[in-house]
Amino acid sequence: MTSQSASDRTGQANAPATQPKAPGPRREPCAPDAPDVRSLPTQWLELHGDALFRYAMALVSDEHRAEDLVQETLLAALEAHQRFAGGATERTWLVSILRHKAIDQRRRDERRQEAQIATDSAVEGNFNAFGKWRTPPSSWAPHPQKLMESEEFWSIFQNCMRALPGAMREAFALRVMGGLSAADTCSVLEIKAANLWTILCRARERLRRCLEHKWFKSGNEA
Amino acid sequence: MFSCHRAARLTLEQLERPLSNCERLRRWAHLLICSLCRRHNRQLRGLAFLLRCQDDTTLASVMPPSARLSPEARSRIAAAVADRMESA
Numbered sequence: 001m002t003s004q005s006a007s008d009r010t011g012q013a014n015a016p017a018t019q020p021k022a023p024g025p026r027r028e029p030c031a032p033d034a035p036d037v038r039s040l041p042t043q044w045l046e047l048h049g050d051a052l053f054r055y056a057m058a059l060v061s062d063e064h065r066a067e068d069l070v071q072e073t074l075l076a077a078l079e080a081h082q083r084f085a086g087g088a089t090e091r092t093w094l095v096s097i098l099r100h101k102a103i104d105q106r107r108r109d110e111r112r113q114e115a116q117i118a119t120d121s122a123v124e125g126n127f128n129a130f131g132k133w134r135t136p137p138s139s140w141a142p143h144p145q146k147l148m149e150s151e152e153f154w155s156i157f158q159n160c161m162r163a164l165p166g167a168m169r170e171a172f173a174l175r176v177m178g179g180l181s182a183a184d185t186c187s188v189l190e191i192k193a194a195n196l197w198t199i200l201c202r203a204r205e206r207l208r209r210c211l212e213h214k215w216f217k218s219g220n221e222a
Numbered sequence: 223m224f225s226c227h228r229a230a231r232l233t234l235e236q237l238e239r240p241l242s243n244c245e246r247l248r249r250w251a252h253l254l255i256c257s258l259c260r261r262h263n264r265q266l267r268g269l270a271f272l273l274r275c276q277d278d279t280t281l282a283s284v285m286p287p288s289a290r291l292s293p294e295a296r297s298r299i300a301a302a303v304a305d306r307m308e309s310a
Contacts, residue, residue, distance in 0.1 A: 041307065045300055050290045057289055067295040074303050078310070123231060131225025137261045144268035148275065157272065162303075176273055182238075201234035208262075208269055 038090055041078050048091050049074075052098055059102045059173050069105065070139075073098040097108050103174075103188050122202040122209070137208075153215060160210035164203055171196060172203040224252050229259045233266055 039047055052073060056066035076097050077084075084093055126135050149152040164172060175185040175196070186196050229252040232245055241249070253260050291299070 035245045041303070045296065045303065049296065049299070053291045053295075054289045063292075067291065067299070070291065071299045071302055072294075074299060075306055078303065078306050123234065124227070126230065127225070127227040131227035133258050138264055139261065140265050144272050147272075159289060197235055198240040200238050201231070204234055204237065204266060204269060208265055211269070212265070215257050 009044075012020045041074075041081060043076055044094065045075065047095055048209065050189060051091060055095055055098060058172060059099070060105070065105065069098055069101050072101045072105075076101065103180075106170075108186050122205045126205075126209075138212055138217055140212070155216060157211065160207050160214065163210060164206060167207070168199055168203045172200045176203075226252075226256060226259050229253065229256065230262055233263050235257070237266065237270060245262050 049070060052070045053066055057063070060066055060069065073094060077094055080097070084090075105111070126134055161169065171185060171189055171191075172219040174180045174188060175182065180188070182193060182196060186193055191199075229249050231247040232241060235241065236249075238242075253263060
């Protein structure tokens with residue numbers, strides 16, 4: 001494990017808007033960005049505190065650690081805000097700092113839980129002893145692209161994300177949603193690439209099954 | 223015989239790593255004859271689309287809106303920020 005912090009290594013905590021983003025999964029713009037409204041540092045806690053807390057909770061799943069992360073983030077932002085040149089919304093900038101703080105904290109945490117991958121049967125449980133589907137995938141209609149406008153669907157989607165086991169959600173949040181490269185995610189979680197693939201595959205399969213069960217098989221597709 | 227189980231694993235893994243030529247060919251051949259695995263493949267592509275619509279800021283929405291800073295934490299953080307601003 002390297003002693004160099006993620007913030008130092010990428011430089012994004014100090015100037016996230018001007019640094020190239022770490023390579024990660026391809027992104028497509030799906031929703032317009034929030035308007036870029038600059039506020040005073042004294043207003044950050046009021047305006048962004050709860051959103052930063054929820055983001056931290058999604059990453060670390062521990063209330064006290066999440067609160068500490070919000071505090072560390074605002075203090076770091078206070079020192080860096082003179083150098084914040086824009087190019088991102090204020091909240092995006094703060095979230096970027098928080099993500100790097102979370103990575104640093106994850107590296108420092110000696111008591112961290114190892115991702116439980118050996119006992120998870122998210123994929124294997126779908127199949128019988130002959131490798132045939134035990135519960136065949138149902139037909140998803142309409143295509144998820146057409147569900148983008150449905151608040152009810154997103155609510156179910158978020159419930160399914162929350163239902164992922166903590167370590168699995170952490171890997172998934174860093175790699176797939178946080179846009180961290182596979183190599184960096186492995187470094188942060190201290191796992192091998194093959195283990196990361198397994199965790200992400202199982203997370204995707206759990207999400208698929210959850211959506212199928214809670215949305216597509218519940219008559220919401222009509 | 224290349225089973226549905228192995229085909230489904232490769233469908234999932236191809237989203238995380240490049241498959242070898244042999245793996246791609248075997249999966250492709252299986253999907254040609256198996257409608258359930260084709261459906262599984264379509265579902266995962268749909269899910270990947272939905273995940274691309276999430277980003278740093280919307281990750282916060284994974285937690286319910288009711289998840290908020292406690293009043294104690296809010297006071298503590300506000301005090302820490304005020305201290306730092308005074309000392310700056």
